[in-house]
Amino acid sequence: MSAEDIHGSAEVAARVERRWATIAVIIIVMMALLAAFAGIHRATMPQPRVETTDPSRIHLSGEFVESNLGSVLEANGNVTVRAIGQQYSFTPACIVVPVDTPITLRATSADVVHGILIQGTNINTMLVPGYVSEQLMRFARTGDYLMPCQEFCSFGHEGMWGKVKVIDKTDFAARAKAGGRLSCVGQ
Amino acid sequence: MLANRKLILAHFWLAFAVFGVALTLGAWQMFIRSPIGTWLSNPELYYRSLTAHGTVMGYVFPTLVAMGFGYAISESALEQRLVGVRWAWGGFWLIVIGSIMAVIPVALGRASVLYTFYPPLIGNVFYYLGVVLVVVGSWIWVALMSINLRVWRKANPGAAVPLAMYANVAGSYLWAWTAVGAALELLLQIIPVAAGLKATIDAGLARVFFSWTLHAIVYFWLMPTYIAYYTIVPRAIGGRVYSDSMARISFILFLVVAMPIGMHHTFADPMVGAGFKFIHSAFTALVALPTLLTVFTICASIEIAARLRGGRGLFGWIRALPWDNPMLLALAFSFIMLGFGGAGGLINMSYQLDASIHNTQWITGHFHLIFGGAIVIMYFAIAYDLWPHLTGRDLIDLRLIRTQLWLWFIGMIVTTFPWHWVGILGMPRRMAYFDFGDPAIAPQALSVTLSAIGGFILLSSGILFLVILARGMRAPQAEAGPYRFALAVHQPATVPIALNTHALWVALMIALTLTNYGYPILTLAMTEGTSVPAVYVGAQ
Amino acid sequence: MMSARDLFTFSNPHFTRGVGITAAILIVTAITGFIVLPFAQPWVQFANVWDAICSAAGVPQRAATITAPGQDKRLSEVVLTSNTLSRPSQEAIGRGATLAQRCAICHGPTGISRADSPNLAGQYAAVIYKELHDFRSGARTNAVMSPFAVNLTDQEIADLSLYYAYLPRLPAYHPTPQLPKPNIVIYGAPMRGIAPCGSCHGSLDNKTGSPWLEGQSEAYMKAQLHAFASGERRNDISQQMRNIARAMTPQEIDQAAAYYASQPPDVVKAVD
Numbered sequence A: 001m002s003a004e005d006i007h008g009s010a011e012v013a014a015r016v017e018r019r020w021a022t023i024a025v026i027i028i029v030m031m032a033l034l035a036a037f038a039g040i041h042r043a044t045m046p047q048p049r050v051e052t053t054d055p056s057r058i059h060l061s062g063e064f065v066e067s068n069l070g071s072v073l074e075a076n077g078n079v080t081v082r083a084i085g086q087q088y089s090f091t092p093a094c095i096v097v098p099v100d101t102p103i104t105l106r107a108t109s110a111d112v113v114h115g116i117l118i119q120g121t122n123i124n125t126m127l128v129p130g131y132v133s134e135q136l137m138r139f140a141r142t143g144d145y146l147m148p149c150q151e152f153c154s155f156g157h158e159g160m161w162g163k164v165k166v167i168d169k170t171d172f173a174a175r176a177k178a179g180g181r182l183s184c185v186g187q
Numbered sequence B: 001m002l003a004n005r006k007l008i009l010a011h012f013w014l015a016f017a018v019f020g021v022a023l024t025l026g027a028w029q030m031f032i033r034s035p036i037g038t039w040l041s042n043p044e045l046y047y048r049s050l051t052a053h054g055t056v057m058g059y060v061f062p063t064l065v066a067m068g069f070g071y072a073i074s075e076s077a078l079e080q081r082l083v084g085v086r087w088a089w090g091g092f093w094l095i096v097i098g099s100i101m102a103v104i105p106v107a108l109g110r111a112s113v114l115y116t117f118y119p120p121l122i123g124n125v126f127y128y129l130g131v132v133l134v135v136v137g138s139w140i141w142v143a144l145m146s147i148n149l150r151v152w153r154k155a156n157p158g159a160a161v162p163l164a165m166y167a168n169v170a171g172s173y174l175w176a177w178t179a180v181g182a183a184l185e186l187l188l189q190i191i192p193v194a195a196g197l198k199a200t201i202d203a204g205l206a207r208v209f210f211s212w213t214l215h216a217i218v219y220f221w222l223m224p225t226y227i228a229y230y231t232i233v234p235r236a237i238g239g240r241v242y243s244d245s246m247a248r249i250s251f252i253l254f255l256v257v258a259m260p261i262g263m264h265h266t267f268a269d270p271m272v273g274a275g276f277k278f279i280h281s282a283f284t285a286l287v288a289l290p291t292l293l294t295v296f297t298i299c300a301s302i303e304i305a306a307r308l309r310g311g312r313g314l315f316g317w318i319r320a321l322p323w324d325n326p327m328l329l330a331l332a333f334s335f336i337m338l339g340f341g342g343a344g345g346l347i348n349m350s351y352q353l354d355a356s357i358h359n360t361q362w363i364t365g366h367f368h369l370i371f372g373g374a375i376v377i378m379y380f381a382i383a384y385d386l387w388p389h390l391t392g393r394d395l396i397d398l399r400l401i402r403t404q405l406w407l408w409f410i411g412m413i414v415t416t417f418p419w420h421w422v423g424i425l426g427m428p429r430r431m432a433y434f435d436f437g438d439p440a441i442a443p444q445a446l447s448v449t450l451s452a453i454g455g456f457i458l459l460s461s462g463i464l465f466l467v468i469l470a471r472g473m474r475a476p477q478a479e480a481g482p483y484r485f486a487l488a489v490h491q492p493a494t495v496p497i498a499l500n501t502h503a504l505w506v507a508l509m510i511a512l513t514l515t516n517y518g519y520p521i522l523t524l525a526m527t528e529g530t531s532v533p534a535v536y537v538g539a540q
Numbered sequence C: 001m002m003s004a005r006d007l008f009t010f011s012n013p014h015f016t017r018g019v020g021i022t023a024a025i026l027i028v029t030a031i032t033g034f035i036v037l038p039f040a041q042p043w044v045q046f047a048n049v050w051d052a053i054c055s056a057a058g059v060p061q062r063a064a065t066i067t068a069p070g071q072d073k074r075l076s077e078v079v080l081t082s083n084t085l086s087r088p089s090q091e092a093i094g095r096g097a098t099l100a101q102r103c104a105i106c107h108g109p110t111g112i113s114r115a116d117s118p119n120l121a122g123q124y125a126a127v128i129y130k131e132l133h134d135f136r137s138g139a140r141t142n143a144v145m146s147p148f149a150v151n152l153t154d155q156e157i158a159d160l161s162l163y164y165a166y167l168p169r170l171p172a173y174h175p176t177p178q179l180p181k182p183n184i185v186i187y188g189a190p191m192r193g194i195a196p197c198g199s200c201h202g203s204l205d206n207k208t209g210s211p212w213l214e215g216q217s218e219a220y221m222k223a224q225l226h227a228f229a230s231g232e233r234r235n236d237i238s239q240q241m242r243n244i245a246r247a248m249t250p251q252e253i254d255q256a257a258a259y260y261a262s263q264p265p266d267v268v269k270a271v272d
Helices: A003-041 A169-176 B005-032 B043-077 B085-107 B125-155 B163-194 B203-231 B244-257 B262-266 B274-286 B288-308 B316-320 B326-349 B351-357 B361-391 B398-424 B442-472 B503-526 C002-007 C013-040 C049-057 C090-107 C125-137 C145-149 C154-166 C218-230 C242-247 C250-261
Strands: A050-052 A070-073 A079-086 A089-091 A094-098 A103-109 A114-118 A123-127 A131-137 A143-148 A161-167 C060-062
Touching: A003 B274, A003 B288, A003 B351, A003 C013, A070 A094, A070 A169, A079 A094, A079 A114, A089 C242, A094 A169, A103 A114, A103 A123, A114 A131, A114 A143, A123 A131, A123 B351, B005 B043, B005 B085, B005 B361, B005 B442, B043 B085, B043 B125, B043 B163, B043 B203, B043 B361, B085 B125, B125 B163, B163 B203, B163 B244, B163 B503, B203 B244, B203 B262, B203 B288, B203 B326, B203 B361, B203 B503, B244 B274, B244 B288, B244 B503, B262 B274, B262 B503, B274 B288, B274 B326, B274 B351, B274 B503, B274 C013, B274 C049, B288 B316, B288 B326, B326 B351, B326 B361, B326 B398, B351 B398, B361 B398, B361 B442, B398 B442, B503 C013, B503 C049, C013 C049, C090 C154, C125 C145, C125 C154, C218 C242, C218 C250
Parallel strands: A050 C060, A079 A103, A094 A161
Antiparallel strands: A050 A131, A070 A079, A079 A089, A103 A131, A114 A123, A143 A161
């Protein structure tokens, strides 16, 4: 091989390599754009605020006292669900919500790190003691969903399974008339 | 020539011995929580085993492999006796002591907090101190790699640092910096509480610190594998590295962008602002770049080998490859698993897709496929390739080696594919047992059973691996000659200074850490009232 | 050093490109993440750009105070942490011993009840502390117990708790043959949200405020489980025990109570 050949082949190699690098960069930029697009148009975004709370006193005052846990129909027709995770259950242990309604889930942990995962949906958030988790959700189908704790929370973790019951809108409205916070505990 | 064979062998043997133990625990875990196992009357045993498995596989095993391989690279690529051998042994013994210190409380059930710690759960203080010692031992190696390179540079001013050593040192710097996150979490937060000096801890801050380590540690695990892709495989099959500079760029890209992306582990967490989550998400996309470049360069390097062997045609060259060569086989398996695992990783990196699989069995499937699959199979290959040089004896039975690699590959696919699937179905991680009798999760039973069978295939492969290495210690003597690394097609005589040193990229790595982690850490550290009472594990 | 000067200079294309591209990516993603996306998200309206940036950066704020609907029954107001009563002193135990004389009629002079009252000898201090506070506040009521608790001071409650925690655990007075562990105790019932009893009640781990149960009266435990299940007893913080008891079947309640009553107390782990 002459020196010219070597030089030529090095140039070819570099050119091919640059093309591949360009393709790789394009792939990556596309992925980042997709994420931004989904964030804007599909309204799936992380919670907008960082809120703190004292886990050992949540049962004394504030929004996570026992009488405020559960689902409530807001004036604008939306629903707010407040829940806590603790070793080894969620309260309410069964969450009831209406179908096809914008729902805000606000939840926190009373002791260690837990997680809320509603199977068959993309509702999935960590519960970190000291901080309030917030997640928007909307169920397209009525029915029962499982809600396991998805983070190791010590030796009873395998027994920490809650439930979500998605019911008809009118049913929910009828139940909400009585006031208070709704849940499907004991049903 | 490898002058310090004993040092390197000690690292490898310890690495593979603890690997064997942790692998056995892993297979047991897969079995016991599957429908073919019976429920544990004490779920704590499962979490105890899980803690040991994770701690060994995450901290001890890959660190020892990287260290042993690093010493081998330093001696052979630089053709220079290792400087600081006593220190190297010191680092090794620190890891031995640290591992023993950590494993005793774990074995006694006093530290079943899993390798991710996640306070406010707090275990026995000696567990955390042991982990710290392991990390400190590995930092000695980082320093030695840097010193050895410096000594070599003095003797060879202006010369191009051999690619293997350049990458090795990049990996060591990445580890040094990425371990800082967990070290801060342990030293500032967890150990004072575990030792009884404090009773509260900021769980959110701890998770942010841990995410600093948790992601980039994967790239530290990956470094030996990538070094093997670039500098061992092409040589072993008679090819050449397609491009020396592209290889260097891949390694420095890992150095820069592997680190400031860890918060994609906290997408679902309440203590990190949405803006930082997006930045980390975008940077996580970037880390795919060095892998895409590597896939191209390695495929091209392999093609060179095939064409040198007379391969023809657009794809016909693939048939001309030496498929009976274990290095090629390992590489092919590694790439396949990297491909699937990488595709899964793209799903994890975006907030929107991550929501459906976060903390499900998908995640465990994902990192077993990437780490246990793509990365560890190349650790096997590295060991096979180095063994004759370390023992002065041949590894004769190539068929057995190929069988071992096949078993590992099949086992990993059988284990992780169903694992991913049940993750999509919403099966949560880290549970000691599941009630598959309940109709709501009964459909997951078959997949979990398959995974458990895969676990036993992996175990058999792991045992075979240890047998092959042990037999290699007793084979007839044969001098393997100097240990060499692959050369590039256009082997450069000089390299631009930026690609011959690490300073610029280390500076960028630290700068990006400050921009991407500085504010979230400071603000959480300074906010009053975010510390919560510690919860001690295992009533002691 | 010569090389450092060559490296960190704008005449080095690697430096210029490396720093430039990194900075550019950072700026673009920061603008997207801190300004564009906050205004695009659906659930909070920001007054201005600065608000959006602070929020996206994660400036922590206290959760808003909300007035919750009133509670018709009193609930527990005790704050328990792993640190509660963790440092017993001899003086406190001594004072507790004197106070405990009035408890002996039901709970036994050695802390072991001859009736169906709970055995207190060697119980976790935090448990006695919490129940006494709840009896005093009215979060838990009992015709016999409430009048005793109502006049106790904070200090007396702490002293009593430490004294009983200090007493040695003795076998119970209602000897029955040891029963095998029923499934509900060993495994719980995962899909009904029941963890193994021992993960809180001492044999695997102790959740602060949960008692160990070995050798307690079967009738007492049964009554409490039914009271939790019906909601008649509700001093468990945030329903931690009601959630479990409600999900148990009557048979499981019988089995669990009978099993624990038949156990000797020495299998319980100490608490830290």
